[in-house]
Amino acid sequence: MNYSLWNxxxxxxxxxxxxxxxxxxxxxxxxxxxxxxxxxxxKDLDDDYCLKNISLMDISKLIxxxxxxxxxxxxxxxxxxxxxxxxxxxxxxHFTQAYALSKACANIIDxxxxxxGISIQKSFENNNFxxxxxxxxxxxxxxxxxxxxxxxxxxxxxxxxxxxxxxTLENNGSVLIASRKGAVYIDGNKIYLKELSKxxxxxxxxxxxxxxxxxxxxxxxxxxxxxxxEV
Amino acid sequence: xxxxxxxxxxxxxxxxxxxxxxxxxxxxNNSQKVIFDFxxxxxxxxxxxxxxxxxxxxxxxxxxxxxxxxVVKNMFNVILKNNNFDEMx
Numbered sequence: 465m466n467y468s469l470w471n472x473x474x475x476x477x478x479x480x481x482x483x484x485x486x487x488x489x490x491x492x493x494x495x496x497x498x499x500x501x502x503x504x505x506x507k508d509l510d511d512d513y514c515l516k517n518i519s520l521m522d523i524s525k526l527i528x529x530x531x532x533x534x535x536x537x538x539x540x541x542x543x544x545x546x547x548x549x550x551x552x553x554x555x556x557x558h559f560t561q562a563y564a565l566s567k568a569c570a571n572i573i574d575x576x577x578x579x580x581g582i583s584i585q586k587s588f589e590n591n592n593f594x595x596x597x598x599x600x601x602x603x604x605x606x607x608x609x610x611x612x613x614x615x616x617x618x619x620x621x622x623x624x625x626x627x628x629x630x631x632t633l634e635n636n637g638s639v640l641i642a643s644r645k646g647a648v649y650i651d652g653n654k655i656y657l658k659e660l661s662k663x664x665x666x667x668x669x670x671x672x673x674x675x676x677x678x679x680x681x682x683x684x685x686x687x688x689x690x691x692x693x694e695v
Numbered sequence: 696x697x698x699x700x701x702x703x704x705x706x707x708x709x710x711x712x713x714x715x716x717x718x719x720x721x722x723x724n725n726s727q728k729v730i731f732d733f734x735x736x737x738x739x740x741x742x743x744x745x746x747x748x749x750x751x752x753x754x755x756x757x758x759x760x761x762x763x764x765x766v767v768k769n770m771f772n773v774i775l776k777n778n779n780f781d782e783m784x
Contacts, residue, residue: 525709540738540766547710555712616749618778623741687741688773694765 469640515562541680548623557581580667584643598646599657636675712742719750734762
């Protein structure tokens with residue numbers, strides 16, 4: 465697996481489906497089709513594998529299954545990331561179909577979450593949140609803009625920021641988020657934005673790359689607070 | 696007094712936000728004192744912890760907790776610190 469998440473995404477945008485994301489899934493119940501296509505995969509994947517058919521009560525079991533195949537050392541950090549991503553999908557996306565896909569090679573494991581929901585930008589628009597363009601909306605979501613800020617004492621909006629901090633700041637991972645015509649890729653201290661000209665992602669695509677041998681000893685320090693991701 | 700054993704309700708992992716939200720929604724109108732038992736809990740997500748702490752602070756009835764493991768205390772403390780609360784677990 466020589467491709468970064470960004471390389472694979474560019475291949476996906478250019479419709480070179482043999483070189484994008486994953487020809488093989490490490491999750492036995494989520495076999496990826498060889499020709500990867502966001503819309504096609506949403507349409508073709510077996511209903512049994514669809515998150516809409518998995519009760520929220522069973523999400524913990526699903527994540528435990530993910531962990532058992534991952535080889536990642538720090539179970540707490542892994543579960544933290546997976547629960548936040550899936551919780552966000554259920555809370556914000558209004559999807560009718562969503563899938564988790566994964567592949568592993570050497571000391572890297574990638575997870576890709578696809579949904580056909582309303583997109584980050586539409587969610588912002590529904591709540592009258594301003595954003596310059598589709599990339600800006602994704603960046604704002606990463607930097608804590610939450611449409612679910614409710615009354616109370618405890619602020620929301622840290623989850624996605626924490627996930628990206630955990631993976632990218634000190635643990636050699638990377639994150640790619642694409643929604644509608646925006647794509648944001650974060651790898652180490654580098655942030656890339658791309659407005660897609662040819663393609664629009666229906667819903668949201670979130671790809672997470674873990675380096676398996678990271679022990680995430682810095683788990684609590686990285687989720688303690690907020691990191692501002694700016695280009 | 697109502698005692699809620701979280702392991703019996705959800706198993707060892709406290710993951711999705713809506714789970715604890717539902718518990719509090721069912722409690723709101725008919726509770727005077729609630730005890731949450733965290734025995735045998737191995738994991739709590741940020742979403743679950745955030746929702747729990749928020750409901751706890753807004754509850755107009757007494758809430759007690761027992762058997763809180765370090766993994767839960769650590770997550771609660773991160774959230775409380777991020778929201779400028781001095782009180783810690």
